[in-house]
Amino acid sequence: MAGTVMNSELSRLFYQRNEELFREGEWHREIKSLDLDFRNKTVLDLAAGTGHWEEVFLSLGAGKVIWQDLSEFFYEKAKRRLQGCDNVEFLLGDMMSIPLENESVDFVLCRDSIFHSPSEKRTVAEVYRVLKENGYFYLTFRNWRRIFREPLTWKSPLKLLSPYIYRITEKKLIHTVFTSEGFILSCLKKCGYKIERVSRVDSVSLILARK
Numbered sequence: 256m257a258g259t260v261m262n263s264e265l266s267r268l269f270y271q272r273n274e275e276l277f278r279e280g281e282w283h284r285e286i287k288s289l290d291l292d293f294r295n296k297t298v299l300d301l302a303a304g305t306g307h308w309e310e311v312f313l314s315l316g317a318g319k320v321i322w323q324d325l326s327e328f329f330y331e332k333a334k335r336r337l338q339g340c341d342n343v344e345f346l347l348g349d350m351m352s353i354p355l356e357n358e359s360v361d362f363v364l365c366r367d368s369i370f371h372s373p374s375e376k377r378t379v380a381e382v383y384r385v386l387k388e389n390g391y392f393y394l395t396f397r398n399w400r401r402i403f404r405e406p407l408t409w410k411s412p413l414k415l416l417s418p419y420i421y422r423i424t425e426k427k428l429i430h431t432v433f434t435s436e437g438f439i440l441s442c443l444k445k446c447g448y449k450i451e452r453v454s455r456v457d458s459v460s461l462i463l464a465r466k
């Protein structure tokens with residue numbers, strides 16, 4: 256059952272990590288650095304997990320934030336976390352299939368998750384469908400090619416193995432592979448997105464694309 260996918264020690268650690276990032280304001284700064292106007296906009300957080308970033312968008316004036324993920328574990332966590340917040344909608348389901356109308360969303364975030372999609376191509380196209388004209392798609396993901404270019408540390412083997420460790424610890428066939436910046440960029444371009452910005456932090460690629 257998809258809902259049990261994230262119900263593990265790893266998920267708890269992941270929640271704690273997001274809690275720290277949230278408290279330190281790191282992700283607020285990242286979203287602010289995009290220099291976009293979120294006031295009264297509809298934001299979709301795809302494969303949203305813990306529900307920490309919803310508050311960031313609300314604090315920037317978003318009119319509505321939609322949380323979508325296939326994990327029932329994170330659904331419960333995020334619902335509890337955001338119970339006092341109006342204007343948040345929760346959707347349980349796979350990122351390749353978004354139960355929203357065509358051209359109904361202004362901004363889509365897919366942070367650290369696109370590599371879980373059984374088809375990045377289909378996910379990118381599905382986001383294109385729900386985005387309004389000139390809407391933005393912001394993706395961040397670990398780019399496997401770059402991992403090989405980072406200096407070797409004791410963490411290096413862990414980084415390479417983490418998707419497989421994840422797969423085993425979740426005891427679930429969650430699709431987890433490394434993806435590459437080149438592949439994601441080509442999916443985006445083929446779909447018709449304009450690439451607005453590509454940046455990198457260590458092995459993580461951050462891409463802002465526009466419909």
Ligand SMILES: C[S@@+](CC[C@H](N)C(=O)[O-])C[C@H]1O[C@@H](n2cnc3c(N)ncnc32)[C@H](O)[C@@H]1O
Binds near residue numbers: 372429
């Ligand atoms: C590494 S976490 C990132 C969560 C969140 N985006 C963040 O920045 O904290 C990956 C998330 O992807 C979700 N996920 C995995 N496969 C998915 C799929 N096919 N459709 C939707 N969500 C998925 C997991 O449940 C998990 O919450």
